Amino acid sequence: xxxxxxxxxxxxxxxxxxxxxxxxxxxxxxxxxxxxxxxxxxxxxxxxxxxxxxxxxxxxxxxxxxxxxxxxxxxxxxxxxxxxxxxxxxxxxxxxxxxxxxxxxxxxxxxxxxxxxxxxxxxxxxxxxxxxxxxxxxxxxxxxxxxxxxxxxxxxxxxxxxxxxxxxxxxxxxxxxxxxxxxxxxxxxxxxxxxxxxxxxxxxxxxxxxxxxxxxxxxxxxxxxxxxxxxxxxxxxxxxxxxxxxxxxxxxxxxxxx
Numbered sequence: 001x002x003x004x005x006x007x008x009x010x011x012x013x014x015x016x017x018x019x020x021x022x023x024x025x026x027x028x029x030x031x032x033x034x035x036x037x038x039x040x041x042x043x044x045x046x047x048x049x050x051x052x053x054x055x056x057x058x059x060x061x062x063x064x065x066x067x068x069x070x071x072x073x074x075x076x077x078x079x080x081x082x083x084x085x086x087x088x089x090x091x092x093x094x095x096x097x098x099x100x101x102x103x104x105x106x107x108x109x110x111x112x113x114x115x116x117x118x119x120x121x122x123x124x125x126x127x128x129x130x131x132x133x134x135x136x137x138x139x140x141x142x143x144x145x146x147x148x149x150x151x152x153x154x155x156x157x158x159x160x161x162x163x164x165x166x167x168x169x170x171x172x173x174x175x176x177x178x179x180x181x182x183x184x185x186x187x188x189x190x191x192x193x194x195x196x197x198x199x200x201x202x203x204x205x206x207x208x209x210x211x212x213x214x215x216x217x218x219x220x221x222x223x224x225x226x227x228x229x230x231x232x233x234x235x236x237x238x239x240x241x242x243x244x245x246x247x248x249x250x251x252x253x254x255x256x257x258x
Contacts, residue, residue: 139221149161
């Protein structure tokens with residue numbers, strides 16, 4: 001019967017029966033476990049200690065210390081690798097890598113409060129700037145609508161104001177213009193219910209007069225996400241005065257926008 005292979009008591013490598021030392025970690029077969037004082041025996045001649053994989057992992061994670069989970073892993077692997085190297089009695093190396101990983105990991109963990117403070121200051125400012133830009137774009141769109149609607153009513157006096165905003169857009173044929181497709185706005189705004197820059201625009205044509213002409217309209221611009229895409233709601237009608245409201249939808253009696 002062939003001899004049964006042994007396993008290294010330190011790294012669990014399978015050891016052929018004819019070998020005395022583990023080819024992976026250098027542990028002498030039959031020696032006590034690493035936590036035993038009798039474990040520290042001379043290394044075999046010419047033995048080249050391998051680098052601890054945990055030390056390498058600690059250093060790699062430590063390089064990405066600005067990513068908090070990586071910093072935590074760097075600290076854990078660094079402590080495990082140092083303990084492993086210390087118990088190996090020279091059969092493993094990589095202490096420098098482990099220490100570097102620990103330093104970088106603790107640096108990343110120490111930066112957590114600073115990162116949280118910066119985020120608490122920066123995120124509201126970024127969000128506020130974005131909402132301000134959205135509001136400015138919404139007001140600009142209402143001005144464009146008001147001008148285009150006035151032009152449409154002058155070009156199509158028999159109709160007055162159009163039935164919906166799509167009538168302000170271009171027609172299928174290039175350059176073609178009529179009261180169905182006046183070509184006064186591009187297709188991004190000339191839609192029945194457009195949503196742009198975090199605002200939903202809703203147009204309502206007024207009642208017709210005795211000649212069938214629409215003489216009034218209203219357009220509301222409401223934030224899609226109140227407090228996230230915009231703070232104020234806006235409103236404009238045939239007077240051309242843009243109005244705003246901070247606490248809800250804007251109407252014809254809301255304060256004028258300044």
